[in-house]
Amino acid sequence: MPWTKVYIDKTEYEDALDEKGLRGISFRDAIREAQDQLLESNSNVFIMGEGVDDPGGVFGTTSGLVQKYGKRRILDIPIAENGLTGVAIGSAIAGMMPIFVHMRMDFLPICMDQIINHAAKWFYMSGGRVNVPLVIRSIIGRGWGSAAQHSQALHALFTHIPGLKVVMPSTPYDAKGLLMSAVNDGNTILFIEHRWIYDYVGYVPEDIYAVPIGKGVIRREGRDVTVVAISQMVYETMKAAKALESEGIDIEIIDPRTLKPIDEDLIFESVKKTGRLVIADVACRTGGIGAEIACRVSESVVEYLKAPVKRVNFPDVPVPCSPVLENAFYPDFNSIIDAVRKCL
Amino acid sequence: MNGNCFQDIQNDMLLELCRKILLIRRFEEKVVEVYPEQDMKTPVHLCIGQEAIAAGVCINLKKEDYMFSNHRNHGHCLAKGIDPKMLLAEFYGKKAGCCKGKGGSMHPVAPECGIFGTSAIVGGCIPLAVGTALASVMRGDGRVSVAFFGDGAVDEGTFHESLNFASLKKLPVIFICENNFYATSSHISARQPHSNIAKRAEGYGIKGIQVNGNEVLEVYKAAQEAILGSRKGEGPVLIECRTYRWKGHVGPDCDYEKGCRPLQELQEWTAKCPVNSYKDYLIRKGVITTEGYQEMIDKIDSELESALRFARESPFPEEKELFDDVYYMRK
Numbered sequence: 163m164p165w166t167k168v169y170i171d172k173t174e175y176e177d178a179l180d181e182k183g184l185r186g187i188s189f190r191d192a193i194r195e196a197q198d199q200l201l202e203s204n205s206n207v208f209i210m211g212e213g214v215d216d217p218g219g220v221f222g223t224t225s226g227l228v229q230k231y232g233k234r235r236i237l238d239i240p241i242a243e244n245g246l247t248g249v250a251i252g253s254a255i256a257g258m259m260p261i262f263v264h265m266r267m268d269f270l271p272i273c274m275d276q277i278i279n280h281a282a283k284w285f286y287m288s289g290g291r292v293n294v295p296l297v298i299r300s301i302i303g304r305g306w307g308s309a310a311q312h313s314q315a316l317h318a319l320f321t322h323i324p325g326l327k328v329v330m331p332s333t334p335y336d337a338k339g340l341l342m343s344a345v346n347d348g349n350t351i352l353f354i355e356h357r358w359i360y361d362y363v364g365y366v367p368e369d370i371y372a373v374p375i376g377k378g379v380i381r382r383e384g385r386d387v388t389v390v391a392i393s394q395m396v397y398e399t400m401k402a403a404k405a406l407e408s409e410g411i412d413i414e415i416i417d418p419r420t421l422k423p424i425d426e427d428l429i430f431e432s433v434k435k436t437g438r439l440v441i442a443d444v445a446c447r448t449g450g451i452g453a454e455i456a457c458r459v460s461e462s463v464v465e466y467l468k469a470p471v472k473r474v475n476f477p478d479v480p481v482p483c484s485p486v487l488e489n490a491f492y493p494d495f496n497s498i499i500d501a502v503r504k505c506l
Numbered sequence: 507m508n509g510n511c512f513q514d515i516q517n518d519m520l521l522e523l524c525r526k527i528l529l530i531r532r533f534e535e536k537v538v539e540v541y542p543e544q545d546m547k548t549p550v551h552l553c554i555g556q557e558a559i560a561a562g563v564c565i566n567l568k569k570e571d572y573m574f575s576n577h578r579n580h581g582h583c584l585a586k587g588i589d590p591k592m593l594l595a596e597f598y599g600k601k602a603g604c605c606k607g608k609g610g611s612m613h614p615v616a617p618e619c620g621i622f623g624t625s626a627i628v629g630g631c632i633p634l635a636v637g638t639a640l641a642s643v644m645r646g647d648g649r650v651s652v653a654f655f656g657d658g659a660v661d662e663g664t665f666h667e668s669l670n671f672a673s674l675k676k677l678p679v680i681f682i683c684e685n686n687f688y689a690t691s692s693h694i695s696a697r698q699p700h701s702n703i704a705k706r707a708e709g710y711g712i713k714g715i716q717v718n719g720n721e722v723l724e725v726y727k728a729a730q731e732a733i734l735g736s737r738k739g740e741g742p743v744l745i746e747c748r749t750y751r752w753k754g755h756v757g758p759d760c761d762y763e764k765g766c767r768p769l770q771e772l773q774e775w776t777a778k779c780p781v782n783s784y785k786d787y788l789i790r791k792g793v794i795t796t797e798g799y800q801e802m803i804d805k806i807d808s809e810l811e812s813a814l815r816f817a818r819e820s821p822f823p824e825e826k827e828l829f830d831d832v833y834y835m836r837k
Contacts, residue, residue, distance in 0.1 A: 208644070234644065235644075239671070240667070240670055240671055240674065242663075242667035242670065242671065244633075244663060244664060244667065245632075245633045245636075245663065245664050245666075245667025245668055245670075245671065246633070246667065246671065247633070248630070248631075248632070248633025248634050248636070248637060248664060248667075248668070249633045249634075249636045249637040249640055249668075249671060250637060251633070251634055251637055252572075252574075252633060252634035252635060252636060252637015252638045252639070252640065252641070252651075253637040253638065253640050253641040253644075254637070255622050255623065255634065255637065255638060256572065256622075256637070256638040256641030256642070257641065258640075258641045258644065275627060275630065275664075276630070276633070276664075279625070279627045279630060280625060280627070280630055280634070284623060285831055285832070285833070285834050286608055286831050286832055287605060287608055287609045287613040287615075287623075288605050288608070288609060288613070288615040288623065289603070289604070289605035289606030289607070289608045289609065289615075289831060290606065290608075290830065290831030290834075291604075291605070291615055291617055292615055292617060292622055292623060293834035295834075324832050325832055325833065327833070346836070347834075347836070348834040348835075348836050349833050349834050
């Protein structure tokens with residue numbers, strides 16, 4: 163299906179999309195288009211964040227929106243992340259639908275009080291009387307010496323909190339469709355984007371559509387090993403699949419797309435078929451989403467496992483700067499190939 | 507109380523203020539009375555001694571105006587119009603409570619009368635009030651938002667971030683600081699370099715006013731002016747109301763016995779009781795008689811008795827409701 167397809171190089175998607183007469187746009191443009199259509203179709207939607215109206219447009223994801231919607235709805239803000247998260251929550255309580263954008267996910271720890279103690283709990287504490295329809299976009303990345311405070315992926319922290327949802331799309335199609343769903347969901351949603359996949363192109367319909375939150379997708383069917391790949395790791399896993407194919411190893415790639423609530427049934431069904439599981443994440447190992455997935459598999463379908471579960475993660479150290487250390491830090495498709503081989 | 511500057515206040519308003527201030531006092535005293543039974547399984551932060559602030563501010567608000575509060579919220583909620591039945595049922599953990607038993611004493615809400623949340627994280631609700639004010643400006647709905655908080659919240663970053671942003675965008679939000687000089691048992695002198703909270707407003711380019719928080723008409727007048735101005739687009743105002751809590755930080759007992767505060771200080775403030783001071787003023791002015799005042803108390807007491815009976819007799823939530831309302835479901 164065109165909407166589940168992942169293209170890892172340009173000629174591949176150009177051929178595939180042109181052949182079918184489908185429009186291909188980048189992940190970055192898919193995010194921008196989703197916001198544009200949300201702003202146009204619903205006067206309650208607005209975007210806030212540091213630099214959302216500047217010429218860079220948050221890596222191009224908000225470019226042009228201030229010219230179209232004005233500074234009131236594309237709201238530049240003081241550098242006061244926690245207080246302004248509270249402001250976003252208040253506006254959401256009053257029925258607005260804010261999208262709060264953070265250029266780095268590393269800035270979210272500043273907002274933990276408002277996200278965890280307030281946004282996540284308001285609906286429950288109020289006995290279901292006051293909800294907080296807030297989307298918090300944050301961007302993760304890697305490389306170029308960004309070091310320990312500009313490269314963190316903290317999705318697992320947020321999956322621990324009841325009341326929050328955590329979404330991590332990997333394709334342009336899902337980026338647009340999941341952002342549409344997130345803004346209309348009525349809850350507080352962490353929407354996490356990997357900057358390295360901003361230029362990847364894929365099929366994106368021009369119309370408004372929704373991708374359901376909580377539904378994963380099979381990116382590649384296979385019989386030997388299930389690899390659950392998160393965010394940018396989907397692309398590394400696709401590369402690994404190609405290499406392994408030549409050895410006669412056929413992996414199945416699951417992209418959960420949402421980490422909370424996670425589509426555990428999709429993972430269980432795949433594990434039942436393959437009997438082997440690798441989880442490839444873009445974050446540190448201990449207490450990560452891989453641990454949660456492995457635990458759920460062992461609680462529910464352990465009898466199908468033919469080999470121990472393997473994880474591909476960042477090591478449990480802060481991100482270093484030097485290119486030599488960075489190379490040693492980040493896993494890639496070779497790490498996934500190794501993990502798959504160890505399962506066999 | 508010097509009555510000269512309050513001449514223009516109508517008798518109906520004076521009496522309504524009296525009813526509100528008494529409702530809060532009698533409600534809190536009722537909690538003190540029943541709390542030792544240990545059926546009310548929620549930490550209570552009582553506002554006895556501080557009632558004039560909630561009454562004097564909220565009487566100026568419309569039903570649809572937004573209000574946010576903190577852990578010491580009973581008075582604010584009652585003054586804004588919450589049904590005491592629903593508040594007490596919440597304290598008893600009942601399904602009929604204002605949060606279906608999910609929030610307790612620290613988190614009441616009543617969206618039907620503009621109460622959209624109460625946070626037990628110090629300073630937590632201040633930016634939320636700024637957010638509803640932002641929404642009001644975006645929609646042009648003319649509503650005003652009010653955040654109640656204590657002097658402890660002035661220690662927090664959210665206070666400063668909120669004042670900065672509210673001033674920057676000229677939002678219709680009123681910051682009401684109830685300065686009772688203590689955060690739990692830490693005196694303000696141990697936490698802040700000077701004790702004039704109203705002065706903080708100046709640094710953010712907004713109006714800051716200091717009033718005697720134990721004089722309801724002083725609070726009423728200051729809040730009235732601030733709210734009217736804010737509704738007209740004049741931006742936020744910070745009102746520091748100086749007051750004192752008679753009970754400990756939490757629970758029905760006083761904490762001077764534990765050495766948290768000097769007894770003499772407590773006695774000085776109980777002598778400045780906001781309820782008695784206002785009662786004396788009204789009687790002196792001939793707005794109410796001693797008998798009329800007692801009738802008002804009796805009526806409130808009988809309402810509270812029936813609310814208490816309702817709360818005690820109404821059913822608990824079912825166990826399965828534990829899992830309800832974690833996530834909003836769009837209909």
